Amino acid sequence: MKTLFIALFTLATIAYNTTSETVTATFTGYSDETYYFTDSDDLTYAFESISATAAQEFDLTQDIYKGQQFKITFTTSTELNEDDEEYDMLSITALELVK
Numbered sequence: 402m403k404t405l406f407i408a409l410f411t412l413a414t415i416a417y418n419t420t421s422e423t424v425t426a427t428f429t430g431y432s433d434e435t436y437y438f439t440d441s442d443d444l445t446y447a448f449e450s451i452s453a454t455a456a457q458e459f460d461l462t463q464d465i466y467k468g469q470q471f472k473i474t475f476t477t478s479t480e481l482n483e484d485d486e487e488y489d490m491l492s493i494t495a496l497e498l499v500k
Contacts (some may be wrong), residue, residue: 424475425471428468450492455493469499473496487491
C-alpha cells in the first residue's frame with residue numbers, strides 16, 4: 402500500500418510540474434542536441450527533446466527545415482540541475498508545418 406501511495410504521489414507531482422502549450426515559430430537551427438525556434442516577437446525557444454512521432458515526420462537535424470514556420474506543441478517541465486536549482490525543460494510533442 403505504501404508503494405502504491407508513493408507511485409501515485411510521484412505521478413501527481415510529474416503531472417503538476419508539466420504544462421502543455423502551443424506556439425507558432427520559425428525553425429532557426431539544431432545545435433548540441435537542442436532545437437531552436439524564434440517566434441514573431443523574437444522570443445527564442447530552445448527544445449531539448451522531441452517526441453518520436455514528430456522527429457519521424459520532421460528531421461530537424463537537417464538544414465532543409467531552416468527558415469520554415471511551424472506550429473509547435475510542447476511541454477514544459479521543471480527540472481533540477483546539478484546545483485539543485487530549478488530550470489524549465491521544453492520538449493516538443495507535435496509539429497505542424499505552417500504554409
